[in-house]
Amino acid sequence: MTKALQGVRILDFTHVQSGPTCTQLLAWFGADVIKVERAKVGDATRGQLRDIPGVDSLYFTMLNHNKRSITLDTKKASGREVLDRLIKECDVLVENFAPGALDRMGITWEHIQSINPRMILASVKGFGPGPYEDCKVYENVAQCTGGAASTTGDEDGLPMISGAQIGDSGTGLHLALGIVTALYQRTLTGRGQKVLAPMQDAVLNLCRVKLRDQQRLERNGVLQEYPQYPDGQFSDTVPRAGNASGGGQPGSILKCKGWESDSNAYIYFIVQEAVWPAICKVIGEESWFTDDAFATAPARLLHLKPIFARIEKWTMTKSKYEAMEILNQYDIPCGPILSMKEIVADESLRQTGTIVEVEHPARGKYLSVGNPIKLSDSPTEVVRSPLLGEHTEEILTQLGYTTDRIESLRAEGVI
Numbered sequence: 317m318t319k320a321l322q323g324v325r326i327l328d329f330t331h332v333q334s335g336p337t338c339t340q341l342l343a344w345f346g347a348d349v350i351k352v353e354r355a356k357v358g359d360a361t362r363g364q365l366r367d368i369p370g371v372d373s374l375y376f377t378m379l380n381h382n383k384r385s386i387t388l389d390t391k392k393a394s395g396r397e398v399l400d401r402l403i404k405e406c407d408v409l410v411e412n413f414a415p416g417a418l419d420r421m422g423i424t425w426e427h428i429q430s431i432n433p434r435m436i437l438a439s440v441k442g443f444g445p446g447p448y449e450d451c452k453v454y455e456n457v458a459q460c461t462g463g464a465a466s467t468t469g470d471e472d473g474l475p476m477i478s479g480a481q482i483g484d485s486g487t488g489l490h491l492a493l494g495i496v497t498a499l500y501q502r503t504l505t506g507r508g509q510k511v512l513a514p515m516q517d518a519v520l521n522l523c524r525v526k527l528r529d530q531q532r533l534e535r536n537g538v539l540q541e542y543p544q545y546p547d548g549q550f551s552d553t554v555p556r557a558g559n560a561s562g563g564g565q566p567g568s569i570l571k572c573k574g575w576e577s578d579s580n581a582y583i584y585f586i587v588q589e590a591v592w593p594a595i596c597k598v599i600g601e602e603s604w605f606t607d608d609a610f611a612t613a614p615a616r617l618l619h620l621k622p623i624f625a626r627i628e629k630w631t632m633t634k635s636k637y638e639a640m641e642i643l644n645q646y647d648i649p650c651g652p653i654l655s656m657k658e659i660v661a662d663e664s665l666r667q668t669g670t671i672v673e674v675e676h677p678a679r680g681k682y683l684s685v686g687n688p689i690k691l692s693d694s695p696t697e698v699v700r701s702p703l704l705g706e707h708t709e710e711i712l713t714q715l716g717y718t719t720d721r722i723e724s725l726r727a728e729g730v731i
């Protein structure tokens with residue numbers, strides 16, 4: 317079966333997490349991704365957070381599946397020559413260097429266009445044009461500057477960073493969409509273009525609902541779905557809402573049986589308007605269905621804390637899985653808080669290829685997250701990440717380099 321991006325060649329100058337997430341997705345969709353790394357050094361993540369001495373870390377292996385690796389010093393003249401050949405042959409150059417690094421290497425947009433006007437240049441940067449455009453950025457900085465940290469956390473606690481890597485992997489996803497869109501436009505125009513996904517912008521895009529709430533707060537002075545309502549104080553900015561959904565359907569995390577000893581014995585429970593009668597029935601409060609204080613969604617907003625306290629009295633009598641099973645019978649939206657250990661053991665995630673076991677020559681078997689996006693005509697097969705420079709000779713030979721020339725590049729320390 318052919319793959320969706322078969323025939324697309326990606327020159328992958330990415331490192332750490334944001335860029336590699338993007339190119340891994342493109343590789344999973346069938347693109348030929350050539351990862352360029354410095355000889356003997358490689359992507360810094362190969363050596364970070366290692367669990368086995370001398371072996372590529374899980375950090376690296378889990379972000380670089382289905383790619384080929386070539387070592388190349390692009391600051392040396394003969395390295396630049398190889399790079400220009402690659403630019404000529406490839407469709408997309410993806411990079412997430414610090415601002416200005418690509419220009420310092422001599423790979424300007426003008427240079428790329430002069431060699432290959434069809435090439436798409438795709439970049440992740442911390443910020444878009446503006447006062448911070450020259451700054452280096454990592455995940456948590458993006459969560460802070462994109463509005464996620466100020467709106468996440470306990471009502472009266474510090475700004476909070478999420479475990480979900482919305483700054484890095486989130487931006488990588490945005491960039492991947494930009495790339496395939498530019499590839500599509502190229503089929504009409506014949507021209508390449510620049511694609512930029514700033515991390516601040518990507519995080520803000522994912523925090524869109526909080527910008528919505530900022531404007532609602534400015535108009536009305538309160539946010540009725542937030543835990544500060546009706547008894548607490550609002551300032552002039554969107555507050556942190558703990559685990560409240562803060563959206564159109566109120567929700568909260570509630571204790572389940574065993575919470576005293578199991579830190580994940582909780583369930584997320586949503587009081588969806590459509591199933592309010594069912595909720596009253598399940599928790600044994602049928603009178604609430606006709607009680608003016610609880611019968612309508614606007615009335616309930618004044619009593620969310622006692623409502624959730626009463627529902628929690630019920631969830632505490634069930635394990636999170638028992639509660640889920642009962643609530644699903646009534647179409648009440650809910651979800652158990654799953655630990656990583658529980659997710660790893662989930663057979664259905666294995667069957668869909670969302671969790672995969674991969675064999676690596678140096679580390680043996682390891683688990684990874686496979687492609688979360690399923691295309692019926694382009695199934696993903698996860699292939700282990702490349703060793704540093706594993707495909708250098710293969711790629712140079714494909715570019716037309718002779719064995720002698722490859723040896724001299726090696727002797728020069730270019731590859």
Ligand code: COA
Binds near residue numbers: 389415
């Ligand atoms: N040959 C020769 N030199 C190479 C090379 C190669 N194959 N690959 C990289 N380099 C050089 C770069 O040209 C750069 O040199 P310069 O500083 O002289 O210009 C140098 O290696 C380091 O690159 P840099 O991107 O500055 O790495 P860093 O480790 O100092 O910074 C980040 C890391 C992530 C902070 C930075 O790259 C960044 O801000 N990126 C954009 C935002 C981003 O993606 N952040 C999320 C990362 S998950």
